[in-house]
Amino acid sequence: MLENENHRIAVIGAGPAGISAAVTAAELGIDVDWYDKADQIGGKLNDYYQLFPDRTSAMNVLQEFDNLTGTARIHKHFGKAINHIEKNNGRLVLMSDHETVGSADSVIVATGFDFFDARNKEEFGYGMYNQVITSPELEQKLKTNPDSLKFDGEAPANIAFVHCVGSRDQQIGINYCSRLCCVTGIKQAIEMRELFPSCRVVNFYIDLRAFGSGYEELYREAQEKHQVQFIRGRVSEASENQQHRIVLKAEDTLMGRPLKITVDWVVLLIGMVPSCTQVQVADHQCTDQETGFLKAANAFTGHRLDGQPGIFMAGACGGPMSIPEAAASGKAAATEALQYLINR
Amino acid sequence: MKQYWKDYQKEIADDNYFYVRSCIRQNFFPGAENLFIDILKNKLGKTVFEDAEHTTCTGIGYHTDVVPLETTMTVIARQFALMKEKGYRNMIASCVTSFGLYSEVLDMWKHQPELKEKIAGYLMEATGRTFEEPENMVHASDILYKYRNEIASIAKYKLINKTTGEPLKVVDHIGCHYAKTFPERGVGGSEFPQVLTGLITAWGGQTVDYPERRHCCGFGFRNYLVQPNRGYSISQSKIKLESMKPYEPDLIIANCPGCSMFLDRWQYTLEETEGAVYGTCGNKIPVFTHEELAGLVLGYDPWEIGLQTHQVPVEALLDKIGVEYNPDLKYTDRQGNLIGEPELINQHVC
Amino acid sequence: MAGKRNFGFDIQGGGRQIDLDHADTSLASELKDAVNAWSACINCGSCAATCPSGQNGGLNFRKLHYQIRLELPTLQELSTLSSCLLCGKCQLVCPRGIPTRYLSIQIMQKTKHYVRENIPSV
Numbered sequence: 108m109l110e111n112e113n114h115r116i117a118v119i120g121a122g123p124a125g126i127s128a129a130v131t132a133a134e135l136g137i138d139v140d141w142y143d144k145a146d147q148i149g150g151k152l153n154d155y156y157q158l159f160p161d162r163t164s165a166m167n168v169l170q171e172f173d174n175l176t177g178t179a180r181i182h183k184h185f186g187k188a189i190n191h192i193e194k195n196n197g198r199l200v201l202m203s204d205h206e207t208v209g210s211a212d213s214v215i216v217a218t219g220f221d222f223f224d225a226r227n228k229e230e231f232g233y234g235m236y237n238q239v240i241t242s243p244e245l246e247q248k249l250k251t252n253p254d255s256l257k258f259d260g261e262a263p264a265n266i267a268f269v270h271c272v273g274s275r276d277q278q279i280g281i282n283y284c285s286r287l288c289c290v291t292g293i294k295q296a297i298e299m300r301e302l303f304p305s306c307r308v309v310n311f312y313i314d315l316r317a318f319g320s321g322y323e324e325l326y327r328e329a330q331e332k333h334q335v336q337f338i339r340g341r342v343s344e345a346s347e348n349q350q351h352r353i354v355l356k357a358e359d360t361l362m363g364r365p366l367k368i369t370v371d372w373v374v375l376l377i378g379m380v381p382s383c384t385q386v387q388v389a390d391h392q393c394t395d396q397e398t399g400f401l402k403a404a405n406a407f408t409g410h411r412l413d414g415q416p417g418i419f420m421a422g423a424c425g426g427p428m429s430i431p432e433a434a435a436s437g438k439a440a441a442t443e444a445l446q447y448l449i450n451r
Numbered sequence: 452m453k454q455y456w457k458d459y460q461k462e463i464a465d466d467n468y469f470y471v472r473s474c475i476r477q478n479f480f481p482g483a484e485n486l487f488i489d490i491l492k493n494k495l496g497k498t499v500f501e502d503a504e505h506t507t508c509t510g511i512g513y514h515t516d517v518v519p520l521e522t523t524m525t526v527i528a529r530q531f532a533l534m535k536e537k538g539y540r541n542m543i544a545s546c547v548t549s550f551g552l553y554s555e556v557l558d559m560w561k562h563q564p565e566l567k568e569k570i571a572g573y574l575m576e577a578t579g580r581t582f583e584e585p586e587n588m589v590h591a592s593d594i595l596y597k598y599r600n601e602i603a604s605i606a607k608y609k610l611i612n613k614t615t616g617e618p619l620k621v622v623d624h625i626g627c628h629y630a631k632t633f634p635e636r637g638v639g640g641s642e643f644p645q646v647l648t649g650l651i652t653a654w655g656g657q658t659v660d661y662p663e664r665r666h667c668c669g670f671g672f673r674n675y676l677v678q679p680n681r682g683y684s685i686s687q688s689k690i691k692l693e694s695m696k697p698y699e700p701d702l703i704i705a706n707c708p709g710c711s712m713f714l715d716r717w718q719y720t721l722e723e724t725e726g727a728v729y730g731t732c733g734n735k736i737p738v739f740t741h742e743e744l745a746g747l748v749l750g751y752d753p754w755e756i757g758l759q760t761h762q763v764p765v766e767a768l769l770d771k772i773g774v775e776y777n778p779d780l781k782y783t784d785r786q787g788n789l790i791g792e793p794e795l796i797n798q799h800v801c
Numbered sequence: 802m803a804g805k806r807n808f809g810f811d812i813q814g815g816g817r818q819i820d821l822d823h824a825d826t827s828l829a830s831e832l833k834d835a836v837n838a839w840s841a842c843i844n845c846g847s848c849a850a851t852c853p854s855g856q857n858g859g860l861n862f863r864k865l866h867y868q869i870r871l872e873l874p875t876l877q878e879l880s881t882l883s884s885c886l887l888c889g890k891c892q893l894v895c896p897r898g899i900p901t902r903y904l905s906i907q908i909m910q911k912t913k914h915y916v917r918e919n920i921p922s923v
Contacts, residue, residue, distance in 0.1 A: 229642035309821070315843075327897070331841045334833075336870070339844065344642070346662040349697055354662040359819055361844050361867055368821035682810035689812060723806040 114448050115140055116441075117201055117209060119189045119386060120217035122150025123430045124422020126172045127437030128215045128444075133180035135445050140209050141181055142201070144188035144384060148173060150219050154243060156250040158430060159287075159294040160321030165250075168430070184209065192388045192418065199417060213417045213444040216386050216401065217437060220379040220423040223273025223281070231269065231375055232345040238353050239345060239373045241272075242291050249298055256372065258352075262303040263371035267355055268292045269342050270312040274378030283398050285378030285427045289316040292376045293329045300333040309336045309368060311357055319429065340366065345373055379427040388415055400426045410440040411447075419444055461638050463597045464541035464587035469534045470501040473546030474511060476708035479715075480740050482757030483708075484545055487591055487742040494605060494749060495598055499543075502533045510548040514672040524566075525573045527556050532574060532582035540586040543594055547707035548672075550590040551628025554636050557584060590629060592706035592741045596638055596646045599653035607750030610656030612701070613773035618657040619701040622736075623647035624691070624714065626707025627667050647704055647741060654748050663694035670709035688717045692729040692736075699731050702768055703738045714738045715762045735763040747774065754780055824872035828911060832869065835907045841897045842867070848891035848901050858884030862891060866904060879912050 114137060118129045121143035129139045147153070149172070155165035191202040192214060201209045225233035225241050233239045238258075240248075248255050256263065270292055274285040289312065296308045315337065317326045329335040340358040348354050353373050359366045381399035393412045395402045401420045402413045410419045421440035422433035468491070476483050491497045509526050512518030534542060544550040560567035574580055595602070610619045625644045630637025639645025642665065648658045669687030674680040692714070695703075705711040715738035721727045722735070730736040738761065739747070746756045747769075753776045758765045769776055782792045833840060849855050849863035860881045868874050882905065891901040 229640060235643065327841050330843075331838065334840060337843075344665060346664060347660060348662050359871065362819065362864065362871065364817050364819050366819040366821060366871075678809060680810075681808075682812045685810075686813045720808065721812070724808065724812060726805070 114138070114212045116444050117142065117199070117211035117214045118217060119201070119214065120150065120219055120422070120424070121145070121148040121185070122217060122219045122422060122433065123152060123172070124219070124433040124437040125150070125215070125217035126176060127434040128217055128421050128441045129181055130175045131438045131441035132215075132444060133178045135441065137180065137445060137448070139181045140184060140211060142184050142187050142189050142208070144186070146186050148176060152430065154247055154250070156246050157294065157298065159290045160319065160325045162294070188384050189386055190384060192386060213419070213447055215419045215421055215437070215440045215444055216412065216424055217421040217440070218382050218384060218386055218424045220427065221382045223377040223380050225272060225375050225377050227279055228272055228375070230344045231272065231342070231373065232347070232353070233375060236345065236347045236351070236353060238347075238351060238371060239375065242288065242295060242374055242376045245295055245374050249302070253302055256302065258371040263306050265307045265309070265368065265370040266299055266372045266374065267342070267368065267370040268296055268308070268310040268374045268376060270310065270376050272375040272377050273380070275313065281378065281380065284316065286316065287427060287429050288376040288378055290319065290322045290325065293317065293322075293326050293335070295374065296335040297325070297329050297333050300335060307336065309338055309370075311338050311340060311342050313339070313341060338366070379423060382424060385424065388412065388418060398426065400424065409443050410436065411443065417447055461589075461593065461636065462587060463589050463593050465597070466497050467539055468497065468499045468541050468543045468594070469537065469539035470499050470543045471505050471508070471530060471545065471549065472501065473549065473708050474507050475712070476545055476740070479708065479712040479760070480743060480757055481760055482746070482755065483740050483742045486746045486751065486756050487545070490742070490745055490749065491594070495601060500537060500539060502537060505530055505533055508544075508549040508552050510546065510552045511672050513552060514548070515676055521570065521573065523552070524556050524570045525577065527553060528570050528574045528582045529578060529580060531585060532578070532580035534585060535583045536580070542585040542588045543591050544588070545591050545708070547590060547626030547629045548709070550588075551632050553588055554633050557588070558633065560584070590706065592646050593638060595741055595745055596649045599650050602745055602749065603653045606654060606748040608748050608772050608774055610651065610654045610748065610772065612771050614771070618655055619771065620659050620698060621651045621656040622659045622661070622695050622700045622703040623651060624668060624703060624705040624710050626705065626710050629706060647706055650741060650744065651704070654744075659695060659698045659700050661695045661698050663691045666691050668710045668713045670707070670713045685717050685720060688713050689721055692718065692721070696729045700736055701771060703736050704741060704744050705738065706741045708740065711738055711740045719762050734767060737761065737763050737765045737768045747772070752776060819871050821871065826870070826872065828873055829870045831911055832904065832907055836900060836904045838897065838899045839866070839904055842899060843897060845896060847894040847896060851890045851894050853888060853890070854884040854886060860884050862901070862905070866908065869908070882908060885909075
């Protein structure tokens with residue numbers, strides 16, 4: 108397919124988007140230099156328990172991905188964080204901390220996202236009170252140590268989930284919606300109800316965004332089958348009582364009255380923010396001014412980075428997205444990279 | 452107990468202060484402001500100046516819609532003008548509402564310079580003065596916070612129960628105008644303010660974190676000044692007192708003069724109207740202002756600094772700390788003559 | 802200790818707050834057993850929008866049965882249900898397919914003692 112068999116693509120990032128990009132590129136006959144700051148593939152997929160909407164085991168998905176990456180065309184260079192791409196005589200030079208690490212004819216950036224630091228929402232007491240945790244922390248506990256979710260050695264009696272922490276919030280300068288936290292909250296609420304059948308679970312939301320395939324059905328299942336209580340209204344503050352349980356003040360907007368509840372755990376559904384290990388491309392501004400995520404030249408027609416021929420983005424580095432969306436994005440970016448190499 | 456981690460850093464000037472008084476602090480806590488000036492001058496060696504010509508900031512009038520906004524701003528501009536004339540750049544406000552109001556006005560002028568121009572015009576017309584914004588404008592509790600370690604090093608007493616050796620459990624209450632309006636202007640921000648926590652821990656006590664810690668005490672002039680609303684205002688203090696009761700605090704401190712008065716006075720009112728008592732053994736919880744607490748640990752005589760005027764008697768606490776005082780001199784004047792005793796409320800001893 | 806003195810004002814309690822720590826959800830449990838799908842309600846307001854009694858009779862059906870899920874409503878609030886005509890329009894429009902007319906009947910039956918004995922029929 109390619110005249111010059113020496114063409115190489117670099118894929119930066121080995122999360123779902125990066126895996127999909129690397130595998131697709133290899134299947135299309137291109138050699139891939141694959142980088143990730145961690146020592147293994149998977150990115151955040153390594154930390155998840157079950158994936159929405161149908162509660163597939165994250166480990167199974169990771170295993171499936173892993174099975175695809177064994178091809179000889181993929182050359183792994185793990186343990187390196189690429190933070191800069193320079194342009195040099197038509198080639199793209201990859202640098203890690205000012206040190207040249209490799210070069211490529213085309214690069215796919217799939218560096219993913221970071222989670223919002225919940226300490227910036229002080230009123231919820233994260234980092235102050237032990238019983239306030241984030242959704243990724245809950246995911247870890249469900250996966251590796253569900254017993255740690257007991258309170259004083261007993262099953263917890265009440266758990267609250269707080270939606271929109273670090274998203275849709277002018278106070279912290281993040282005005283976008285992180286899209287996947289609502290369905291994460293629904294899924295985790297179900298998981299907690301299953302783990303602790305005597306526990307009351309309350310989700311405090313502003314707008315429930317269950318847009319994806321199977322998400323709305325999961326919401327109904329949470330309500331009807333698992334008796335999760337959804338309350339539309341914001342939590343204004345979390346304080347600790349003498350037993351170290353958390354007292355929450357909220358508004359029930361559908362009743363138009365203030366509400367109070369004491370819970371054993373507060374789970375903050377934190378949003379997605381641009382990765383701090385984002386790749387700089389020469390000195391060009393490729394990020395969206397408002398959100399900080401990477402920006403495509405034309406989001407309707409492809410994944411090429413704004414102003415950068417030959418550099419493509421895939422996955423959540425371009426904005427919040429789910430694992431299947433990231434994987435599809437990786438495939439698309441790889442195909443576009445191939446088109447670029449053929450046409451140049 | 453976890454460390455209160457959020458360190459909002461705030462610039463606090465270190466000397467040459469221009470002090471502006473509170474309208475009401477001296478009414479309820481007669482010794483407080485003089486004590487503060489004394490501590491700064493004689494214990495910490497600072498220069499503090501208070502201008503005999505300075506006035507109220509009009510906070511009470513502003514918050515009750517009695518004084519129009521332009522008037523308030525012009526009066527505040529005059530305060531700044533006095534400061535400038537006397538050669539001072541650093542202001543200390545005794546009252547938290549004043550501090551909040553100065554912050555608000557400075558913020559308004561920042562966003563609307565034409566407003567500032569207009570006020571400068573009014574001030575010139577009314578008084579012939581010109582003004583400059585202070586370089587540094589803080590609340591009195593910020594100063595004590597800044598010098599908490601110096602005070603601790605010369606303190607005579609610590610906030611420790613002398614019988615058990617345990618640190619005293621202290622509830623700290625921050626006036627709403629201190630940090631809720633402009634979180635960056637408060638030490639520690641608005642959710643977990645540090646200004647009084649810092650004092651308490653530096654002086655040997657431990658803070659109590661109770662669920663209604665952030666709740667307003669109810670002393671909003673807008674409501675409180677009108678008697679039919681009094682019950683509503685008091686119900687806010689009641690929420691706080693009920694929430695802190697299980698923690699058995701030894702004392703409450705507040706940096707706002709109104710809050711100190713509320714939490715002190717309403718313990719009496721709530722006992723009379725509802726029979727509710729919030730301290731241990733049927734006693735009430737003593738309430739101190741930050742200056743009084745500083746004076747206490749520095750070894751000032753309790754009656755010299757006006758503690759006898761508190762609604763909630765302070766003797767039990769003084770005994771707990773081991774402060775030396777003469778109980779017989781409580782209701783005497785400087786010459787030792789009895790000036791009359793109020794109807795005593797029975798105190799229980801555990 | 803101290804008697805009940807009156808200083809000229811009443812000190813209120815926190816009457817407006819819904820206290821989920823102490824709320825009475827017994828009626829809600831009974832109704833959930835009787836009408837399984839009720840838990841799927843998303844408070845869209847379709848039922849209240851189409852309700853004739855909502856227009857003229859002072860009944861806010863959505864709010865009433867939502868409130869029952871949180872806490873036991875007052876007698877006054879429950880009595881508004883007596884203007885329900887059992888016309889069934891709410892059940893026609895519910896996007897979750899909840900049998901809301903049946904829910905209304907169930908609420909009436911389970912709170913019969915409260916309402917009949919204390920409030921004259923509308």
